[in-house]
Amino acid sequence: MESTRTRIRRATINDVASAAGLSRGTVSRVVNGERYVSEDAKLAVEEAILRVGYVRNSVARNLVRQESGAIGLIIHEPHSLLFEDPNIGSILLGANAVLSAADYQLVSLIIDSERDSRRVADYLQGGLVDGAVIVSARASDPIALAVKNLGVPAAFVGHPPGIPDIPYVAIDNAAAAEAITARLLGTGRTRVAMIACALDRDSGQDRLAGFKAAMGDLFDPGLVVEYPLYTYGFGLEGMQELLRRRPDLDGVFAASDAVAAGAMTALQESGRQVPEDVGIVGFDDSSWALRCRPQLSTVRQPADLLGKRAAELVLAQIRGLPSPAEVLETSVMWRGSA
Template identity: 60%
Template sequence: MHDVAAAAGVSRGTVSRVINGGYVSGAARAAIEAAIAEVGYVPNTAARNLVMQRSQAVAFLVLEPPSLILEDPNIGAIMLGANAVLSSADYQLVNLVVDSARDTERITKYLSGGFVDGAVIVSARANDPITRVVTDLALPATFVGHPADLKQGIPFIGIDNVGSARAITERLAATGRKRIGMIAAAVDRDSGADRLTGFRQALGRRFKPNLVAHVPFYDYASGMEGMRQLLQREPRLDGVFAASDAVAAGALQVLRELGRSVPGDVGVVGFDDSPWAQRTDPALSTVHQPAKEIGAQAADLVLRQLGGKTPEPGGILLPTPIVWRASA
């Protein structure tokens, strides 16, 4: 900055005001900008952050296996939505991958070390150590979804998984299906458990526990495995609610291999309205999840906290309309 001031013929204080967005005359600003270009000055971000006690970075943590992070387009959409909001506020999004107990320990130290100012956390389960770390640090954070042990006052954003699952199951049943099963994924977290609850509510007395195939993840392979389980238990199955579009795509593949027509023999519905839904044949009936908007609002809630605003109590639930296509 001393070199810039000398080249521009102004004081260092005037240079500082330009660098930090303060007011100077038009002539002084033009001279300083020309001097910056001449001497090749770049602000020292590390030094600035040390003075401000801010990193200008927000962590994005997805508590899922890395393979699912790459396969699930919803996670990518949430990330892009969050990044767009953070970028516009001159914050850097930092992706942190948790794949082992060692990762958890490493990331715990990272979060505790002041390397990020806040966090957006996706797919936390109950009793997740990352949730405890964020709570203990009082780190400005927003959860996508609502783990059961999330303390009151920590903001979250998501959708009504129970109501959405109930609504699409009811619509599937209204097509005349009598033997409807579910491929229930990820019931160890709130989204999976809530979608199973909505399915049960929709069927009421017609619900049969043996027509629920439990699979670990919202992925294609789990959909194939779950579909095989259901057909072994009930060969006359005529309807399937898959807990995600990727799961539904896997189920459709098994039905195709076995010569079952969709929707003639079996009606299939999914959840998310992700790119999977329009790539399947036939196109998938599903629930639209506004993933990009979820990410954007999650990031905005973090920025509000960093700006000193206390989040309103309770979470934010976004609407999830049914998108009806050919698969049912």
């Protein structure tokens, strides 16, 4: 027998044309709202479209036009979507706002395995998108290579080292970390620890570097613990470990708000008062910050703006305009936790 797949054949532009007693070209003009089609013809085509149930095949259209009207947004760290990191959501929404206004479709592609990585690279290279925003890339990312390879218009959110040429939009993690650590030291603390995370990413490295810079002579490697992800759980664990090592510490810089929230819980469970006994500061100014008691002093980073600007960089490239890298401003939000 035949295949079991007997999907009903879709109506094409030709079906509409013969139903309306007109030609392909005229139907195409009506569908695309072009000039030079008579009122009679327009009505006849519209009636025929309804009658045969026509909807345009975008694949064929994209093939001849050599563009897709879609921009990919690649998320390399889907697990952070889940629990701790509200930044990705804001970036997504920011990018969507810009692209939607320019009538582009944002398509998000997540990479959760080696297999995904290859498939997404194919997707990007295959002409299915006109450009890409790449979030939380790692150094030597196969995606970055694929993008470079074919010259797909792209922009990074964040600034992975080792990939030149592709524009990015980022914040100065090191400077911001230095600023908030300095502010914490300004409250008179001298034994300040750090819970460092995600050292495989530029953001993690830079926040640690900024901390060291601010600490200067006070820096003590024994007061730094390292964890792979920016999570509440590692914040809790990290704080417990630090308290074991140095029960007399009087300040902590947590690499993100989620980490800070975990650390605060550990501190309070150990019977210490925040900020009286130990001052604590975070990073991101995410919804975590206002949720802590006391509320968290932290670095505000404009996550939605990161998404917006990255999208704008991609659109600029598509339009042949200059697309310079950009570093956005951060600020210290000083609240009750230190």
